[in-house]
Amino acid sequence: MLGLYTFNKTFKTDEQWALKARRYFWPKLFTNKFVKYGLQYENIARDLYSKEFNTNILECGLVIDVNNPWLGYSPDGVIIDEYFLPIKIIEIKCPFDGKKLGIKDLLNSLKYIVKHPNGSLSLKKNHCYYAQVQMGIVLLNVKECDFIVHSSYENKNAVLRGRYTESETYTTTERTRC
Template identity: 35%
Template sequence: MLRHIYTTMKITLRDSSPVVLTHNQCSCVAGTVLCNHTVALLFQTAHYTELNMPVVPPVHSCTESEQQWHKPRTMGVKPGPINSMVFTKPVPNRMVQTGEWILQRHGGAITRGLFRVTEAYSAFSIEDRPLVTTMNMRPDKPLVESAFGIVQEGSVLSYQMPALTSRYTTLHTDTPPTPHLPIEGYVILPCDLPLVCSEEEQLHMNSLSVDLEMSHKIEEATREQSSSSEWHLLRKPRVTASRFREICHVRGESSANSLAEPILKGTRQTAEMRRGAEMEPTVAAEYSRLANVNYSPCGLVIHPSTPWLGASPDGVVFDRTEYPQFGLVEFKCPKLCRLQICADGMWLPKLKKSHAYYWKVQGQLLVSGMQWCDFVVWRTTWCKEYTQIQKCKEQSEKK
């Protein structure tokens, strides 16, 4: 076993420009010449000089320095599943070819005759058979989807590389195109608030200004919402719909300052928020089936007339039975139901107009220009799933 070998070094520098090494000595076996220990010491000395340190800083132990494990990452690298990783060469203007695309181009669809591998190599000895014959492939096994196309059930690809699920739900194909948000031609009338901004405040407001084309591009680029770094960056300096009720009930300067601090600091993702984001695709598919609507995700909506405001609806909905046919949807997935819900469905709770969720929905309608929004509550009670849908219309009265 190797022991820790400590070396003693000594260097002499001439105070000139540039600095000249006049003498060096090290206790290692190569100390008579310029060894690696001496070179490392020279680099470290140059580093301290760049930091303007007159002396060598003390070495703190792990118990003397501040702990780092409790500090989470903010906008750094986020962990993710292995099957979402994409390995490509850094070649510009090169499309990534998936396994399914290669299969369609070179081989077409998989037929069940291709799975008769064991029968094809039955005359071969065990030593001469290829490795594919050990996978127990049979034509009577059911086929399942994967990221590389159709594979047999039980294949490694079926669970290591599952099929990519689309966030879009299309039950009706003969529909008009989904409108860009905010709606073109929709104008938010200015309020009669007598407010004069300072020069610094006016510069900040000017930095938030966008035109309609930019608003549409922002909404399209941030449809992943919390998984998008642009979404976090663009909504941070703005007042979002989730804060509308708090802001409209501010009384006094101290109350405004106490509310402005968490808005500027940002909101950390809680366990409930993470759970809602994970369950959103499932809830969206179930909602689309129950309401018989088309669903598509939505990003951050910013209106050019009020660039300091922002709203992030959970999706845009196409409903044939409504007028206008396009609206918004907002999902809520509470972990625990605070009220008992009758199993027969005779009594359903209704969203209070004084609740923050109602103000949030109204804020989304205000910024986007839509006229209605489905407020969907999906919850599990006693191992049963309940889905409640409430239609919220735009309220034009001002308070």
């Protein structure tokens, strides 16, 4: 299949084709201090969650929908039942500000968290993290996601429970652009 880039880009030498192949098959990894920080603390957040809720977490890579192979999701963890069937996914975020803020202040600073009058917290429904969670719930055929926010400053997690809402899933993923 010829994409627009492939079709319009003219390569005249073997060296140029080799360069194109290297860029396509072995792209440079995207990284910055925020990504490095998140990767550094993700396992710590996962371990804290596992201990707090006394559960085993299965780590896996990219999950592809068999019927829609253009859809994929990489869960940060999957909670399985005694028959090894997935029952819940976890999504972990380790915001860089968690380096200097306790969990309460960190949650108050995050633009993707909504604080309700009763004190409960949830993800903003028009944020890409909400769409990400809904996509993961659908692709792994579970009903819940525990969205974990980690503060390394206090070495604590906050867990926001998200449930699958069939009526919202399609419209959420359609209207949300990351």
